[in-house]
Amino acid sequence: MTRIDHGPQRIVCLTEETTEWLYLLGQAHRIVGISGYTVRPPQARREKPKVSAFLTAKIDQILALRPDHVFGFSDLQADIAAALIRAGVAVTVFNQRSVEEIFSMLYQVAAMVGCADEGLAHIAAMRARLDAIRAEVAALEAAGKRRPRVYFEEWDEPPISGIRWVSELLGIAGGDDIFPELAAQPLGKDRTITDATEIIRRAPDIVIGSWCGKKFRAERVAARPGWQGVPAVRDGQLFEIKSADILQPGPAALTDGVEQLHRIVRNWMQQHA
Incomplete structure (x- = not known):
């Protein structure tokens, strides 16, 4: 049966948690760039280009990857998000600070990539x-x-x-x-x-x-x-x-x-x- 991938196909994750989650969901093929601080899962460091730190990002390298969505975290990445948005990239910046907010973020990401049931x-x-x-x-x-x-x-x-x-x-x-x-x-x-x-x-x-x-x-x-x-x-x-x-x-x-x-x-x- 042909697999139909819903949602963004070329994702850059500016922090580790969305990278780890997409791998857990079996959606690693969507990730085209990650944070240099990523250690989970370990294979992500071997497989994916590292294009950001936490407060800084290589905007030109991100754009060269032709992402159709970028996931970020917190107000501290607002400047990175703004630069990418001005360049025409869709950006979602989560700001989860509690356990329930983490669960909410996980569900939202799963739904965005067509994996709501797996996420739940x-x-x-x-x-x-x-x-x-x-x-x-x-x-x-x-x-x-x-x-x-x-x-x-x-x-x-x-x-x-x-x-x-x-x-x-x-x-x-x-x-x-x-x-x-x-x-x-x-x-x-x-x-x-x-x-x-x-x-x-x-x-x-x-x-x-x-x-x-x-x-x-x-x-x-x-x-x-x-x-x-x-x-x-x-x-x-x-x-x-x-x-x-x-x-x-x-x-x-x-x-x-x-x-x-x-x-x-x-x-x-x-x-x-």
């Missing part, structure tokens, strides 16, 4: 796993285990706490974000912790680092002035989750990212009343 099946499986994690956490709480206080750090100098979808996934995984008021802020500059002693005061039981684009150094965190008495440092509860697994607002965060959060939190809960 993947989404249902992800939702089912999140519900299973919630049930595991509820069972631990029913057994008298308390939820840990967790500090999630996106950047170290200055310290920036986790974005909304990370905070929400942390809650699903069984932890309590120590900066929930900052998680609601969409921009990194608004999640900057101006007084680092406030982290000490909130006494996290666990510290999780995901320093966007560089390796998390637990020993540097432990050596910060005044941190020796922080429960997470005292008990050796400092962990890294790679930014590609948790800071990409797409399939990665809803699968591998939340699983890693849950593993860290579950191990702590099992050891503490």
Whole structure:
């Protein structure tokens, strides 16, 4: 039977999450260009031209690929989007910041490429796993285990706490974000912790680092002035989750990212009343 591809045929993905999603949907053949930061899936780096960073893009190279649609993410790519629109390219820039907004983006992309049913099946499986994690956490709480206080750090100098979808996934995984008021802020500059002693005061039981684009150094965190008495440092509860697994607002965060959060939190809960 002849395959009929609906929707855009030549897509450039300026961030990783739409690339990963199209591969999961079996639509990799539509992708003609990707972000240079893409690591998921690994074959995308081998197969597709890299035409953008995050804040910048090679507009001439993108146009040379003759895309009929470009997918971007966030207000930070507004200038790239504007340049492409002026050149006559159709552009969709998503701005998902919560778990539900991620699911909405996934459905919209699936529908745009004629894979609404396949997309819904993947989404249902992800939702089912999140519900299973919630049930595991509820069972631990029913057994008298308390939820840990967790500090999630996106950047170290200055310290920036986790974005909304990370905070929400942390809650699903069984932890309590120590900066929930900052998680609601969409921009990194608004999640900057101006007084680092406030982290000490909130006494996290666990510290999780995901320093966007560089390796998390637990020993540097432990050596910060005044941190020796922080429960997470005292008990050796400092962990890294790679930014590609948790800071990409797409399939990665809803699968591998939340699983890693849950593993860290579950191990702590099992050891503490």
